[in-house]
Structure formats: C-alpha cells, structure tokens
Amino acid sequence: MHVLFVCNSNVCRSVIAERLTTALAAEHGLTELTAESAGTRALVGFGVEPLAAQAISGLGGDASGFKARRLQPAMVERADLILTMTDHIRDDISKLVASATSRTFTLLEAFRIARVSGARTVAEIDRARNDLALVGRENIADPVGLSPEKYCEIGDRIASALVPLLLALEIHQGRGTDERGRPRLVVLPGGRAEPQPFERHLGIGRHA
Numbered sequence: 001m002h003v004l005f006v007c008n009s010n011v012c013r014s015v016i017a018e019r020l021t022t023a024l025a026a027e028h029g030l031t032e033l034t035a036e037s038a039g040t041r042a043l044v045g046f047g048v049e050p051l052a053a054q055a056i057s058g059l060g061g062d063a064s065g066f067k068a069r070r071l072q073p074a075m076v077e078r079a080d081l082i083l084t085m086t087d088h089i090r091d092d093i094s095k096l097v098a099s100a101t102s103r104t105f106t107l108l109e110a111f112r113i114a115r116v117s118g119a120r121t122v123a124e125i126d127r128a129r130n131d132l133a134l135v136g137r138e139n140i141a142d143p144v145g146l147s148p149e150k151y152c153e154i155g156d157r158i159a160s161a162l163v164p165l166l167l168a169l170e171i172h173q174g175r176g177t178d179e180r181g182r183p184r185l186v187v188l189p190g191g192r193a194e195p196q197p198f199e200r201h202l203g204i205g206r207h208a
Helices: 013-027 050-058 073-078 087-096 098-103 107-117 122-129 148-172
Strands: 002-007 034-039 081-084 104-106
Touching: 002 013, 002 073, 002 087, 013 034, 013 050, 013 148, 050 148, 073 087, 073 098, 081 087, 081 098, 081 107, 087 098, 087 104, 098 104, 098 122, 104 107, 107 122, 107 148
Parallel strands: 002 034, 002 081, 081 104
Antiparallel strands: none
C-alpha cells in the first residue's frame, strides 16, 4: 500500500506522517507499505522545519534527506490512500483528480471511520463515510511558529491516529504480525493499559 500525505507547505505535518510511516514499515518489515508527502503550497526544496524534525526523531523516525515537493496529479494517481491534514486540502485533491475522491480522507476522518465502523480496507472506509459523516472539521492544525511543545503535541496526535489506522489496513492484508500471526503490540502515548482491539497497534519510539 502506497500512502500519500498532504499538507500546505510540506515541511511539517505531512513530513511527520511520511517519516513515521517509513519508520513503522522498516521496523516491522512491512515491505509493501510505502509513503511520500507533498504540499499544496509547498516550500519547494526546503528541508524539514527544525522543530518538526525534532518531533520526528522523538517518535522514532528519521528526518534527514528530505526536500519539500509541490503536489502533482501523478502523486495522487499512484497512491492507494491519500491522507490530508485538513478538510480543505482533501476537497482540493478531489477537484484536482476526481477519481481519487474515494481514497482521499483527512487523517483524523479515516481513523475515526475505521475505529467506529470496523472498516479494514480503503474501500470499506469510503463506503462507511456517508453513514458516519461528521458535522465539523477533523483537522490537524499547522504548528509553524508555535512552541516546541506544540510540535510534540501535533506529532503525537498524528502518530496516535496514523499508526493504528495503518495497522488495521496492513493486518487485514496479512502483514504486520508476529510468527504466530498475532499483531505485535506496543501502546503509543495515551494508550490504555488494556487497549481495545482496534487500539492494539504497532508502535515506534515516543518522545524522550
């Protein structure tokens, strides 16, 4: 599964999501899980915003070697799943590539629908979308210009939605399990001691 993450400038939120996905795939041998990111108004060629890089490192990812890219239709067309940081960006992608609407969600929207409905494929999440429509926005705010603590908060918010969502999709396809076929369990920050089935998910390092 190839996942595309999209925000505005492509130096913070979408990069955090991309690099967490890459770390998750590498740590657990999910060779078919790949990721890239882009921005609708990207700061093309810029590296990761320094505080975002710290958040990535704190969550176990690697922020090195990144350069921001502007969103292109070809990126949307090759993605199996497109996750945006805001509903406005989600809607812009649907206008850019109409055929991508059924696989484009905000990150928080996709996580909520999968958790509530039990959906375990992108198609199932899309089918449940109309029944589980939410009045209001499910956006992850841009922390640029805010405190280091806010960057950590945004990083944790992305991780707490992204990791269980990817696990749900990957486990359905028969990956991300141990030698006995059971999900490998690490509870992310904020997890309960006895997590519910959907919340039993692969985890990567938390902030120091």
